[in-house]
Amino acid sequence: MPLVTTKEMFAGAYGGGYAIGAFNVNNMEIIQGIVQAGQKLNAPLILQVSKGARAYANHTYLVKLVEAAVLETGLPIALHLDHGPDFATCKSCIDGGFTSVMIDGSHLPYEENVAETKRVVEYAHAHGVTVEGELGQLAGVEDDVQVSAEDASYTKPEQVEDFVGRTGVDSLAIAIGTSHGAFKFKPGQKPRLRFDILEEVARRLPGFPIVLHGASSVVPEFVAIINQYGGAMDDAVGIPEDMLRDAARRAVCKINIDSDLRLAMTAAIRKYLAENPGHFDPRQYLAPARAAIQGMVEHKIEAVLGCGGKA
Ligand code: G3H
Numbered sequence: 001m002p003l004v005t006t007k008e009m010f011a012g013a014y015g016g017g018y019a020i021g022a023f024n025v026n027n028m029e030i031i032q033g034i035v036q037a038g039q040k041l042n043a044p045l046i047l048q049v050s051k052g053a054r055a056y057a058n059h060t061y062l063v064k065l066v067e068a069a070v071l072e073t074g075l076p077i078a079l080h081l082d083h084g085p086d087f088a089t090c091k092s093c094i095d096g097g098f099t100s101v102m103i104d105g106s107h108l109p110y111e112e113n114v115a116e117t118k119r120v121v122e123y124a125h126a127h128g129v130t131v132e133g134e135l136g137q138l139a140g141v142e143d144d145v146q147v148s149a150e151d152a153s154y155t156k157p158e159q160v161e162d163f164v165g166r167t168g169v170d171s172l173a174i175a176i177g178t179s180h181g182a183f184k185f186k187p188g189q190k191p192r193l194r195f196d197i198l199e200e201v202a203r204r205l206p207g208f209p210i211v212l213h214g215a216s217s218v219v220p221e222f223v224a225i226i227n228q229y230g231g232a233m234d235d236a237v238g239i240p241e242d243m244l245r246d247a248a249r250r251a252v253c254k255i256n257i258d259s260d261l262r263l264a265m266t267a268a269i270r271k272y273l274a275e276n277p278g279h280f281d282p283r284q285y286l287a288p289a290r291a292a293i294q295g296m297v298e299h300k301i302e303a304v305l306g307c308g309g310k311a
């Protein structure tokens, strides 16, 4: 099976009350850990690449690694551009083998977001590629852009029909209180998502796939290991898993996870090197890192996404 778009995945997810995990990939071990979990649990997967990942690992290397994952596993896998900053980046990914792109115009004035998104949709659809747009702004860090909690803004449900109708996007990322990174709520603050906004968006867009960014749960077990071996992440906190599972049962069809991958990998490497100070073969510490990613993704598929057995 070649790489697939997100179209059929989202149709299954919407109807089935589950979500597809969209995992950020930057190198071979991360890709292998994720797809080994997908293979074990027979889950469809979205592997997503940010502008920063393309700059770090090179477009062609990442495409070929993901194609290798498809060949090895036979799973339905979509290769998606995460937070595409402009038309040129989206076009480069569409021309270069991606099956899905996000155009992130969420920081633009509304009409400019509509125009830029529509331009990407026209090009993408002419090439058989699906498109994710975004309305509303999440707090946190993505690439070099930092959005403070004060500047973050919830999605306005009254804009979504106009935006989807005029742009033709295939899915829509919304802001309901999630945020990027490992520090999603202030110390002592109770985690809260605006399910009322999600419900109103879903009512206005029946059957339409919604995307949640910033949806790592910041697995406490990995934070504890990082802290045990010299890290300083005491205030790290993510989205409670039961809230994410609830979102996946509703209109949310794609749940983005990057920080949990970073934490799993870093925890395993810190632990290995602390326990084996004389070792210097990268395979010795990257193998447990890859295994930690696999275990974490298996847990997400079962406890959060509900997409096991849906490949
Ligand atoms: O939303 C951002 C993702 O976590 C990707 O992060 O831009 O540092 O690769 P990155």
Ligand code: 13P
Pocket (backbone or CB within 6 Å): 024, 082, 083, 179, 180, 181, 182, 212, 213, 214, 215, 216, 217, 256, 257, 258, 259, 260
């Ligand atoms: P996290 O930082 O919560 O993993 O979010 C990742 C994300 O939204 C990638 O686009």
Ligand code: ZN
Pocket (backbone or CB within 6 Å): 083, 142, 180, 213, 214, 256
């Ligand atoms: Zn994101």
